[in-house]
Amino acid sequence: MTSALPPPPVIEWDHVTFAYGEAVAVEDVSLTIHAGELAAILGPNGSGKSTLIRLALGLLRPSAGAVRLFGRDSADFADWDRVGYMPQVVAGTWRDFPITVAETVAHGAYRGIAPLAIFGRSDRPEVVEALEAVGMVRYMGRLLSELSVGQQQRVLLARALVRQPELIVLDEPAAGIDVSGEEQLYALLRDFNRERNITIVLVSHDIGAMMREASTLACLNRTLVRHGPSHELTSAEIAMLYGVPVDVLIHDALHEHR
Amino acid sequence: MPSILLYDFMLRALAGGVLVGLLAPTLGIFVVLRRFSLIADTLAHVALMGVAVGLATNTFPSLVALGAASLGAIVVEQLRSRGRLPGDRALAVVLYGSLATAVVVIGIAGGFNVDLFSFLFGSVLSVSPLDLWLLVGITATVVLFVGVFFVDLAQIAFDDDLARVNGVRTGALNLALAVLTGATITLSMRVVGVLLVGAMLVIPVMVGLRLARSLRTAMATAVVVGVVSAIAGLTIAFYVDASAGGATVLTALGLLGLAYLWIAVRRWGRRGRAGSSGLAANRNGPSDHRHHHHH
Numbered sequence: 001m002t003s004a005l006p007p008p009p010v011i012e013w014d015h016v017t018f019a020y021g022e023a024v025a026v027e028d029v030s031l032t033i034h035a036g037e038l039a040a041i042l043g044p045n046g047s048g049k050s051t052l053i054r055l056a057l058g059l060l061r062p063s064a065g066a067v068r069l070f071g072r073d074s075a076d077f078a079d080w081d082r083v084g085y086m087p088q089v090v091a092g093t094w095r096d097f098p099i100t101v102a103e104t105v106a107h108g109a110y111r112g113i114a115p116l117a118i119f120g121r122s123d124r125p126e127v128v129e130a131l132e133a134v135g136m137v138r139y140m141g142r143l144l145s146e147l148s149v150g151q152q153q154r155v156l157l158a159r160a161l162v163r164q165p166e167l168i169v170l171d172e173p174a175a176g177i178d179v180s181g182e183e184q185l186y187a188l189l190r191d192f193n194r195e196r197n198i199t200i201v202l203v204s205h206d207i208g209a210m211m212r213e214a215s216t217l218a219c220l221n222r223t224l225v226r227h228g229p230s231h232e233l234t235s236a237e238i239a240m241l242y243g244v245p246v247d248v249l250i251h252d253a254l255h256e257h258r
Numbered sequence: 259m260p261s262i263l264l265y266d267f268m269l270r271a272l273a274g275g276v277l278v279g280l281l282a283p284t285l286g287i288f289v290v291l292r293r294f295s296l297i298a299d300t301l302a303h304v305a306l307m308g309v310a311v312g313l314a315t316n317t318f319p320s321l322v323a324l325g326a327a328s329l330g331a332i333v334v335e336q337l338r339s340r341g342r343l344p345g346d347r348a349l350a351v352v353l354y355g356s357l358a359t360a361v362v363v364i365g366i367a368g369g370f371n372v373d374l375f376s377f378l379f380g381s382v383l384s385v386s387p388l389d390l391w392l393l394v395g396i397t398a399t400v401v402l403f404v405g406v407f408f409v410d411l412a413q414i415a416f417d418d419d420l421a422r423v424n425g426v427r428t429g430a431l432n433l434a435l436a437v438l439t440g441a442t443i444t445l446s447m448r449v450v451g452v453l454l455v456g457a458m459l460v461i462p463v464m465v466g467l468r469l470a471r472s473l474r475t476a477m478a479t480a481v482v483v484g485v486v487s488a489i490a491g492l493t494i495a496f497y498v499d500a501s502a503g504g505a506t507v508l509t510a511l512g513l514l515g516l517a518y519l520w521i522a523v524r525r526w527g528r529r530g531r532a533g534s535s536g537l538a539a540n541r542n543g544p545s546d547h548r549h550h551h552h553h
Contacts, residue, residue: 054419057419057422057423058422059419059422059423078425080423080424080425081425083423084423085419085420085423087417087419087420093417094416096291096467097291097415097416097467097473098466098467098470098471098472098473098475098476099412099416099472099473100471100472103472103473104416107409107412107413107416107424108424110409110410110413110424110425110426111425112425120409143471156420159420
């Protein structure tokens with residue numbers, strides 16, 4: 001396929017620095033994610049990955065530099081229909097929160113202040129469709145708190161999907177789920193990326209999985225260590241990223257299995 | 259007609275109690291779900307400082323308290339949202355700061371008097387028509403606010419960041435919620451007292467959260483518990499001459515106990531049934547068995 005124009009940028013970090021008080025979390029990062037990518041931001045714990053996406057979503061303001069979402073400064077961004085977000089799921093977060101799966105997803109369809117929504121129904125067609133997409137439709141009437149972490153993640157993914165966004169941002173989506181759940185989740189993301197043409201940005205510390213799943217990898221350790229297609233990542237770069245030699249053979253072996 | 263309904267002051271007391279029982283849990287559910295229950299106690303002590311200043315300077319204590327609590331709510335919310343202080347420490351600073359100021363002001367003004375005691379422990383029997391109208395006003399405001407912004411408030415309680423990425427105006431709503439909480443506490447404490455007003459925001463909500471399967475029903479349950487507790491508490495207070503605030507909160511706690519008991523009994527009953535039909539069900543595996551209930 002030939003195309004004259006490159007895909008437009010979706011998220012741009014332009015010489016971004018962010019510090020929590022004295023502690024610099026992200027330093028002079030310049031990185032652009034384009035439409036259609038399945039991009040992974042990879043790095044060890046505390047490397048500033050989550051900070052980077054919180055900056056992109058306007059949840060934090062950069063100390064220096066600029067962050068743009070669909071070409072607009074993320075602090076002024078208002079077109080949230082185009083963006084879905086799935087935060088890290090920590091076990092037990094919603095233990096005391098009385099909310100059903102359908103209601104959780106219906107929240108995602110929010111489009112501005114809705115008086116009388118207190119009386120609204122949550123089994124609307126778009127909610128059912130989003131739950132079908134993540135294979136959770138039969139849990140619609142269940143309480144979110146009754147589900148496992150992996151199931152809760154899929155519900156939150158449906159919540160991000162329900163407004164048919166162009167971009168979905170996921171923070172450590174595989175944390176706290178087992179290998180088969182992880183494989184299902186990545187299959188879903190690949191499908192959203194290819195079939196629905198949704199740009200996916202996910203944060204992870206799992207090198208092997210990201211080398212398999214992502215089309216582009218940004219390696220972060222406070223500063224940007226590397227950015228490019230995932231299959232070009234070398235063991236020297238991984239060693240630089242993590243500060244220790246990492247056995248890439250494991251991941252090559254996984255490659256051959258596919 | 260029962261003798262409790264023959265006195266004007268008692269009718270006003272009942273009206274005040276019912277309004278507090280309705281009002282406090284309606285806001286309280288969002289406070290509790292955001293794990294910010296301590297804000298109620300904190301703002302109650304800020305309001306107490308307002309009362310002390312009002313009494314000492316001979317200005318309207320209720321209005322000074324209302325101003326102080328609103329201002330306190332804004333300060334606490336700013337500290338919380340900017341992450342300057344971990345939530346509970348910010349609250350501790352404001353709570354003890356206000357309480358210490360109140361105590362000092364009271365000392366300078368010449369010690370405790372009956373009026374202050376009525377604020378500390380509530381004096382539902384001296385609820386004035388003005389108090390009642392103020393309560394009606396704040397109740398109408400809160401019901402309208404929660405009605406219009408229910409989904410927004412639910413999203414904020416669920417996850418603040420997710421709400422923001424969904425386009426919810428979290429900053430303005432959190433501030434409004436804090437200020438309304440301050441006003442609710444100030445006006446409710448006339449009825450149940452500084453020391454117990456927090457209980458009315460938290461305990462009925464705990465009953466609702468235990469029993470309900472949705473936020474709406476949790477809120478409705480909490481309001482019913484709040485109103486029933488207020489009526490029962492006042493009735494008990496009237497006939498056995500006890501503290502109305504204390505009796506109200508004890509009734510709410512009794513209902514919380516009943517909710518836990520009900521859940522325990524239900525769970526025990528379900529296990530009993532599962533045990534007797536266990537052999538047949540286990541052939542298909544326990545998870546199949548569970549799905550049958552939901553289809």
